[in-house]
Amino acid sequence: MASNRTISQTVRPVVGFAVRLTMALSIVVFLLMMLLGLIMRMVQGSLLDIPPDLFYQIMTAHGTGMVGTAGLAGAAIMWHFLNRYVRPSVSVYWLFLAFFLTGVVLILAGIFAGGFAGAWTFLYPLPARSGAVWSVHAAFSFIAGLLLVGVGFLLFYLDAARAIVGRYRNLSNALGWPTLFGSEQADTPPPAIVASSAVLIINTIALVVGAVILAITAVNLYVPSLTINPLLAKNFIYFFGHVFINATIYMAVIAVYEIIPVYTGRPWKSSRLLIAGWSATLVMALAVYPHHLFQDAVMPGWMLVTGQILSFASGIPVIVITTYALLSYLHRSEIRWDLTSALLTLGVFGWAGGVIPAIIDGMIVVNKVMHNTLWVPGHFHFYLLLGMVAMALGFATWLAQGEKPGTAMTLSHKLALGGFLLGGLGVVLTFLYSGKESVPRRWAVHVPEWTAPDQLGSVFAAVVVAATIVIAIQYMSRCARSS
Ligand code: HEM
Ligand SMILES: [Cu+2]
Known part of the structure; x- marks a missing residue:
C-alpha cells in the first residue's frame, strides 16, 4: 500500500515561496x-476600559x-502537500490570495471605518438592524468582503479537485473507496489526498451555501422588502460556519500525516481505518450543524436529535484514528523532538482534548x-x-528548517513551547470555568463577581x-536567511 511514496519529496520552488x-x-x-x-x-476583567461598541468591533x-x-x-x-502528489495551479493559488486579501480590506473597512x-x-437580520450603530454600507462592506474571501476559497478547492481528479480519475478513488471496499487499488491515495478530497467536498458545499446566504443578506441591506425566513438563514449560516471552521483543522492535520513520518521513519499509511474515518467525517460534518440550533424550539425535533447523536459521533473517527495512529507511530520510534515535531504532536492532542468539552456542550440538556x-x-x-x-505553527517551523528535522530544542524553543501550552491551557480553562459559573459569552462588560477568571x-x-x-521571530528570521 502507498508503495510509490517517498517520504521527503520537495515541491517546486514557486510553491515553496508562495506557501512561505x-x-x-x-x-x-x-x-x-x-x-x-x-x-x-x-x-x-476590568483591567482595561474601552467603549462597548469598540469591544464588539474587536470581537x-x-x-x-x-x-x-x-x-x-x-x-x-x-x-503544499498536494503539490507532492498532484499539480494544482499556481496561478489559481495567487488568485485565491488576491481574493482573500481584497476581502480582508473590505472586512476591515466595514468594521473599523464603518x-x-x-x-x-x-x-440575519442583525447586519441590517444595527439600531443605528452602523450603516448599511458598513454592513455591506463586511458582507461583500466575506463573499470575496469565500469566492477565493471556492476557486482554491475547485482547482484542488481538478488536480486530484487529474491523477486519481475521480474523487471516490481519491477518497480511497476501492481500497476500503476491498477491490485492488493500484494507486492507493496517501492520507494527504484522502483528507484533501474529503475537505474539498464538504467545504465546497459549505461555501456555496455560505455564498447564498451572504448574497441574500447583502441584497436585503438595500432592498429590505427582499427577506428570508430567519430560521432558514440561521440554518444556512451555521451549516456554513460549522463546516468551514472544522475544515481548517482537517486541512492542518495533513501536516501531521506528512511531516511526522520523517521523524519516525515510518510512512503514515492510508489504512482502511483511516479511509473509513475520513469518509465518515465527510458525511457527519455536513449533518451535525443543528447542534448550533438546540435553543430554537421551532426546529424539527428529529433534526436536533440527529444533531445531538452525530455530535457525539462526528468528531470521533478522524480524531481517534489520527491520535491512535500518532501514538503507535511514536511508540518505540527514535523520534527526535524538535520544535516542529513537538508542536505537531501538541496540535493533535489539543484537537482531541478540545473535543471533550465540545461533546459535553453538544448534549441538549447541557446545552x-x-x-x-x-x-x-x-x-x-x-x-x-x-x-x-x-499544527500551523509546527508546519511553519518545518518550512523554516528547510523542510527537514531541526536542531535539538534550544532553551528558547522550550520556553516558547512551554509558554504556548501553559498559556493556551490557561486561556481555555479560565473560559471553561467561567462557563461553568454561567458567565455569558459575548458580553463586553462583566460584573465584579465574574472578573477574577477574566x-x-x-x-x-x-x-x-x-x-x-x-x-514568529524564528520563522521570519530563518525564512529571510534561507531565501
Ligand atoms: C491568545 C489567544 C486568544 C485569546 C486571548 C482569545 C480571546 C477571545 C475572547 C476574549 C473572545 C470573546 C469571548 C466572549 O464571547 O466573551 C474570543 C472569541 C473568539 N475567538 Fe479567540 N482568543 C484567542 C485565540 C483564538 C484563536 C487561535 C482562534 C481561532 C483560530 C480564536 C477564535 C475566536 C472566535 C471564532 C471567537 C468568537 C467570536 C464571537 O463570539 O463572535 N481565538 N476570543
Ligand atoms: Cu458546530
Missing part, C-alpha cells in the same frame, strides 16, 4: 488577532480574522444551561488554539502572545 509567504502572513495576523483577544479579556475582527486566517493557513498546508460589529456569524456561556469559547479555543494553531485568563493570554512572538 502565506504562512508569514498567517502568523502575523494570528499574532495581531491574539492581541485583540488579550484586549477583550482585559476589558472583561467581530477577532472572530472573522481568526477563522479566516485558520482557513488561510490550512489551505497553505493542504496545497463600525460594523455584528460578529463573524453575521446572523440548555451552557449555551451562550463562556463554556463555548472555552471549547473552541481548545481545539483551535492548542490544536489548529499549534484577569487570570488575561495573564495566560499574554503568555501565549509572548510564546507566539518567539516562534
Whole structure:
C-alpha cells in the first residue's frame, strides 16, 4: 500500500515561496488577532476600559480574522502537500490570495471605518438592524468582503479537485473507496489526498451555501422588502460556519500525516481505518450543524436529535484514528523532538482534548444551561488554539528548517513551547470555568463577581502572545536567511 511514496519529496520552488509567504502572513495576523483577544479579556476583567461598541468591533475582527486566517493557513498546508502528489495551479493559488486579501480590506473597512460589529456569524437580520450603530454600507462592506474571501476559497478547492481528479480519475478513488471496499487499488491515495478530497467536498458545499446566504443578506441591506425566513438563514449560516471552521483543522492535520513520518521513519499509511474515518467525517460534518440550533424550539425535533447523536459521533473517527495512529507511530520510534515535531504532536492532542468539552456542550440538556456561556469559547479555543494553531505553527517551523528535522530544542524553543501550552491551557480553562459559573459569552462588560477568571485568563493570554512572538521571530528570521 502507498508503495510509490517517498517520504521527503520537495515541491517546486514557486510553491515553496508562495506557501512561505502565506504562512508569514498567517502568523502575523494570528499574532495581531491574539492581541485583540488579550484586549477583550482585559476589558472583561476590568483591567482595561474601552467603549462597548469598540469591544464588539474587536470581537467581530477577532472572530472573522481568526477563522479566516485558520482557513488561510490550512489551505497553505493542504496545497503544499498536494503539490507532492498532484499539480494544482499556481496561478489559481495567487488568485485565491488576491481574493482573500481584497476581502480582508473590505472586512476591515466595514468594521473599523464603518463600525460594523455584528460578529463573524453575521446572523440575519442583525447586519441590517444595527439600531443605528452602523450603516448599511458598513454592513455591506463586511458582507461583500466575506463573499470575496469565500469566492477565493471556492476557486482554491475547485482547482484542488481538478488536480486530484487529474491523477486519481475521480474523487471516490481519491477518497480511497476501492481500497476500503476491498477491490485492488493500484494507486492507493496517501492520507494527504484522502483528507484533501474529503475537505474539498464538504467545504465546497459549505461555501456555496455560505455564498447564498451572504448574497441574500447583502441584497436585503438595500432592498429590505427582499427577506428570508430567519430560521432558514440561521440554518444556512451555521451549516456554513460549522463546516468551514472544522475544515481548517482537517486541512492542518495533513501536516501531521506528512511531516511526522520523517521523524519516525515510518510512512503514515492510508489504512482502511483511516479511509473509513475520513469518509465518515465527510458525511457527519455536513449533518451535525443543528447542534448550533438546540435553543430554537421551532426546529424539527428529529433534526436536533440527529444533531445531538452525530455530535457525539462526528468528531470521533478522524480524531481517534489520527491520535491512535500518532501514538503507535511514536511508540518505540527514535523520534527526535524538535520544535516542529513537538508542536505537531501538541496540535493533535489539543484537537482531541478540545473535543471533550465540545461533546459535553453538544448534549441538549447541557446545552440548555451552557449555551451562550463562556463554556463555548472555552471549547473552541481548545481545539483551535492548542490544536489548529499549534499544527500551523509546527508546519511553519518545518518550512523554516528547510523542510527537514531541526536542531535539538534550544532553551528558547522550550520556553516558547512551554509558554504556548501553559498559556493556551490557561486561556481555555479560565473560559471553561467561567462557563461553568454561567458567565455569558459575548458580553463586553462583566460584573465584579465574574472578573477574577477574566484577569487570570488575561495573564495566560499574554503568555501565549509572548510564546507566539518567539516562534514568529524564528520563522521570519530563518525564512529571510534561507531565501
Ligand atoms: C491568545 C489567544 C486568544 C485569546 C486571548 C482569545 C480571546 C477571545 C475572547 C476574549 C473572545 C470573546 C469571548 C466572549 O464571547 O466573551 C474570543 C472569541 C473568539 N475567538 Fe479567540 N482568543 C484567542 C485565540 C483564538 C484563536 C487561535 C482562534 C481561532 C483560530 C480564536 C477564535 C475566536 C472566535 C471564532 C471567537 C468568537 C467570536 C464571537 O463570539 O463572535 N481565538 N476570543
Ligand atoms: Cu458546530
